[in-house]
Every structure is written in structure tokens, then in C-alpha cells.
Amino acid sequence: xxxxxxxxxEKPAVLCAWLKEPGDPYRKGEALCEIECDKVVRQLTAEExxxxxxxxxxxxxSLAPGxxxxxxxxxx
Amino acid sequence: MLYLSCDTLDPYFHLALEELLLAAETKEEILLLWRSRSxxxxxxxxxxxAEADVLAAKAAGVDVARRxxxxxxxxxxxxxxxxxxLANYDGSGSQYERFLMPVVRTLRQLGVPAETGRICDIxxxxxxxxxxxxxxSGSRILHHGTLLLHADLNALRRIANGARxxxxxxxxxxSPWPVTNLCDYxxxxxxxxxxxxxxxxxxxxxxxxxxxxxxxEQQAAQALANTKYRxxxxxxxxxxxxxxxxxxxxxxxxxxxxxxxxxxxGLIGCRLDPDAPIDAKYF
Numbered sequence: 001x002x003x004x005x006x007x008x009x010e011k012p013a014v015l016c017a018w019l020k021e022p023g024d025p026y027r028k029g030e031a032l033c034e035i036e037c038d039k040v041v042r043q044l045t046a047e048e049x050x051x052x053x054x055x056x057x058x059x060x061x062s063l064a065p066g067x068x069x070x071x072x073x074x075x076x
Numbered sequence: 077m078l079y080l081s082c083d084t085l086d087p088y089f090h091l092a093l094e095e096l097l098l099a100a101e102t103k104e105e106i107l108l109l110w111r112s113r114s115x116x117x118x119x120x121x122x123x124x125x126a127e128a129d130v131l132a133a134k135a136a137g138v139d140v141a142r143r144x145x146x147x148x149x150x151x152x153x154x155x156x157x158x159x160x161x162l163a164n165y166d167g168s169g170s171q172y173e174r175f176l177m178p179v180v181r182t183l184r185q186l187g188v189p190a191e192t193g194r195i196c197d198i199x200x201x202x203x204x205x206x207x208x209x210x211x212x213s214g215s216r217i218l219h220h221g222t223l224l225l226h227a228d229l230n231a232l233r234r235i236a237n238g239a240r241x242x243x244x245x246x247x248x249x250x251s252p253w254p255v256t257n258l259c260d261y262x263x264x265x266x267x268x269x270x271x272x273x274x275x276x277x278x279x280x281x282x283x284x285x286x287x288x289x290x291x292x293e294q295q296a297a298q299a300l301a302n303t304k305y306r307x308x309x310x311x312x313x314x315x316x317x318x319x320x321x322x323x324x325x326x327x328x329x330x331x332x333x334x335x336x337x338x339x340x341x342g343l344i345g346c347r348l349d350p351d352a353p354i355d356a357k358y359f
Binding site for chain 1: 144146210
């Protein structure tokens with residue numbers, strides 16, 4: 001099932017690095033990308049198993065609250 | 077709380093040790109108080125050339141490093157005391173107050189008019205005496221910060237200052253602020269006395285175990301320092317994409333490699349290495 005992943009935080013961030021490329025499978029809990037917000041680096045992790053489709057935000061670009069950042073095929 | 081003492085002045089070793097401790101399977105709070113020899117250290121996602129005069133650092137024998145936490149570029153020397161705290165993280169935001177307030181209280185007890193400022197700074201009379209940054213990994217958080225006791229502020233201003241106006245980058249930019257040393261408020265206090273005071277303050281009310289690194293921990297940190305933190309691939313190869321405009325020259329580089337260069341297209345594909353600079357104008 002195709003779906004969009006949303007950035008769920010209330011604070012804007014910078015998407016610093018993708019840790020998965022389009023076509024890569026991932027498991028629940030795996031990190032998909034690293035973001036930086038308020039000088040804190042953290043990872044956005046998968047809530048269910050899936051395969052990464054499109055990266056909707058480029059490295060270095062801003063991530064707004066509620067923005068779609070990836071298109072995935074979820075196995076849930 | 078575990079206080080881990082480690083006396084090496086190798087900044088790369090300490091950065092590696094922090095990463096290993098963050099990944100360790102423990103729920104214990106861990107404290108490090110450490111110094112390094114002269115080093116300019118950028119945040120994880122910074123364009124190091126925009127933030128630091130890298131060639132000047134190299135010429136002065138100042139180490140150049142990249143850390144795993146966010147935020148801006150800092151300058152360390154033996155007059156600066158770093159503190160690192162690793163703790164459990166409940167997922168609720170950056171939690172800077174949680175880690176900064178014990179430092180502020182300790183400094184106030186010493187007579188420093190310390191206050192938190194901006195997101196993660198500590199100031200005295202409006203000047204910055206400490207900056208900090210964090211990384212979250214699963215249910216653990218690493219918070220670390222500088223404490224300028226008697227650092228060489230002239231070197232700090234000269235080296236931790238790149239030609240930002242010449243660069244366009246998607247990297248995270250530093251937010252420079254006027255700095256001052258704590259020795260202005262703590263005349264005559266030695267670094268050892270300061271370290272002891274910070275240790276007392278940051279462990280107050282806690283059940284503390286103190287030990288040195290085991291041989292195994294030292295070897296693991298040294299190995300990670302050698303395979304990651306000292307390497308071109310980490311320090312310069314993790315640079316975000318940027319464009320440098322200098323006179324007629326426009327250079328674009330990504331991950332440390334030239335991707336466009338109007339004045340010398342034959343250098344496209346070349347690695348930018350400050351240890352073997354093609355030409356200073358490209359840095």
C-alpha cells in the first residue's frame with residue numbers, strides 16, 4: 001500500500017541526510033533519515049516495515065511541520 | 077551516575093568515545109569532563125569551509141574535526157573544559173534546560189552571573205561562555221558543551237570564522253555571538269580546580285561511581301577515531317553541497333569533491349583536501 005510519510009513534529013527542521021535510498025527496504029524502527037532541529041540531531045524512524053519510494057525532500061532542505069517527506073510502500 | 081575520567085587531549089578520541097557511549101546498552105547517566113588540544117570542531121551538517129579558516133587551522137597546527145551533534149562550530153584548546161552527559165530520553169523535544177540548568181547553578185555557586193541564552197548557550201553579562209549541542213539515538217540522548225575558562229579567544233575568533241559571505245550552502249550555519257572567558261569572573265582558578273568544581277556541581281545529589289576507561293573502551297574509541305573521526309571521508313567528505321564564489325571563480329562541491337569549476341574544469345571530480353591543497357583559492 002503506497003502512502004506518504006509526514007514529519008510529525010511541531011518545530012521545523014532541516015533534513016540533513018537520507019539513510020535509505022529509493023528502493024531500499026526497511027524494518028519497523030529503522031532510521032530513514034537524519035534531521036536537525038534546534039541544534040539537536042535525531043533520526044526519523046519507520047513505524048512499520050516497508051520500502052522507500054521517493055525522497056520528497058532533498059538533503060539540506062527545510063522540513064516544515066506536517067510536510068510529506070517520503071513516499072513509501074508499507075507492508076502493514 | 078557514572079563519571080568516566082579520561083585525560084587524553086586527542087579531540088578525535090573524545091568524539092569517538094562519545095559515539096560509542098551513546099550506542100552503549102545502558103540506562104545509566106554518564107558524565108565526562110574533558111579537554112582537547114587546539115581544535116576547531118564543526119557541527120554534523122555544517123559546511124566546514126564556511127565556518128572555519130581550515131587552511132589557517134592547518135598552518136597553526138590546530139586539529140580540524142566534525143562532531144556527531146548538531147549546531148555550530150566551536151574552538152577548543154586546553155583553556156576550555158568540555159562536559160558530556162549521556163542520559164535516557166523520553167522523546168519530548170530538545171530538553172536543553174534539563175542539561176543546562178545544573179551547569180548554570182554550578183557556575184552561579186562559583187560567583188559567575190550565568191544565564192541560559194538563545195537555545196543552548198550559557199552567557200554571563202550577555203557574552204557567551206558556553207555553547208552546547210545534542211544528538212538523540214533511540215531512547216538515549218547525548219548533550220555536550222564547552223566551558224571557556226581561559227581559552228585563546230583571539231585564536232577562536234581567527235580560526236572558528238570562515239568566509240561565510242563567499243559561500244552558498246544548504247549546510248547548517250553557525251550563529252556567532254560575542255564570547256568571553258570564565259576567568260574574568262574566576263580570577264586565579266586553575267583548570268583542575270574548575271574541573272573539580274564542575275564535577276561536584278554536576279553530580280550533586282546523585283549516587284556517583286567514578287572510574288577510568290577500561291583498556292577495551294580505550295581501544296574501541298581509538299579504533300573508531302582512526303576509522304572515522306580522523307578521516308578525510310568524515311571531516312571533509314560529509315560536507316554538504318556548496319557553491320564558493322571568489323572573484324571570477326565559481327566552484328561547486330559536494331561531499332568534498334569538486335562538481336563544477338568554471339575557471340579550471342579539469343579539476344572537476346578532484347577531492348578538496350586541506351592536507352594536500354590544490355590551491356588555497358579553492359578553500
